[in-house]
Amino acid sequence: MSRAPKVTVLDYGSGNVRSAVRALEHVGAEVTLSHASEDVLNAEGLVVPGVGAFATVMEGLKAVDAVRWIGRRVAGGRPVLGICVGLQVMFEQGVEHGVRTAGIGEWPGTVELLPADVVPHMGWNTVQAPEGTSLFAGIGDERFYFVHSYGVQHWDFPVTQPAMKPPMVTWSEHGAPFVAAVENGPLSATQFHPEKSGDAGAELLRNWLGTLR
Template sequence: MIAIIDYGMGNLHSVKSAVERLGYEALITSDERELFEADGAILPGVGAFGDAMEHLRASKLDEATKAYAAGGKPLLGICLGMQLLFTRSEEHGLNDGLNLLPGEAVRFQGEYKVPHMGWNKLTFHQESPLFQGVEEGHVYFVHSYHVRPEQTSDLLATTGYHQRVTAIVGRGHIYGMQFHPEKSGSVGMQLLNNFLGLCETKQRG
């Protein structure tokens, strides 16, 4: 079972449908017990960083997500959900994140269109089980803020938008994708499928 963490801000049903299309059971939940019983968890997100953290804290899902991550099961943050994994964001003033990965989300700065919206090609920077059988193809982004990880070892893939932009992060069993894999065609679905395979492997282990 894959738990999709429901804190009131995310494309919950599109993520759930994508997981189910790949042959896995999925449950949208805000219940701590159901989260801890899951084989893997996905933290989606759409909207503002500070509002998202406020919703997580109000439902006590911030501490539940941290405890879940500490248990060693696979966790995937998607879009805003990836940014929430990090230490902080400068969106509408500094806001603390879950601090599961060190780094911060900053706004795109320059004479170009913001938000960054559209299909951009991935560049892989190191080996990862997420990349098994996946080509460096195009995926779909919609975001005004991008993450600067403190540790280069956490940076798995980037894309280009007037600068190098963090696209996929990972450390141990914790992963993040800035784009929407469920809206990114075959490349996105392969990446999501590989994450779900890690959850299945963890369950067997």
């Protein structure tokens, strides 16, 4: 029997962390819930959950110095998975109620209110995953569970070097197309909640764990 991959779920005051811990344990990970630097930096995989407001999540991350630790992991090629607002804060900025808040800035883009008749976008939706995806291997036709009012609706990632591999972007739609997931080297993130997405979400987490070995 293969060894369980060691994953830290970042504990910085965000809700729903226990469901993420349980989902990861269910698919075979050895999980630590922590914001201690040694746990964040030394884990084979780091999961950054996030619910609520963009600005509140950024405040929580800064309070435990997690922005610096996330940057160190990504720079060192150490896998990170963001979930929901944990995806949104990886972008340059979020705009909520007219207030702009700086994000971590790993990817260019702005998180904005979805132009839909009904928000939040709550419930199951399909995605359009790119060819060659690791996260959605075998589950590209499945539905996933979303709960959000804001999203990244425009993607512009300049490839500055010929050898540079562009990120793989998965899209969904609610009022307009929005980024449902990104796979960019060690940094991946989903706008939906894999821990609430049944068998498809469990398989996505297994796929991510498979990239840690």
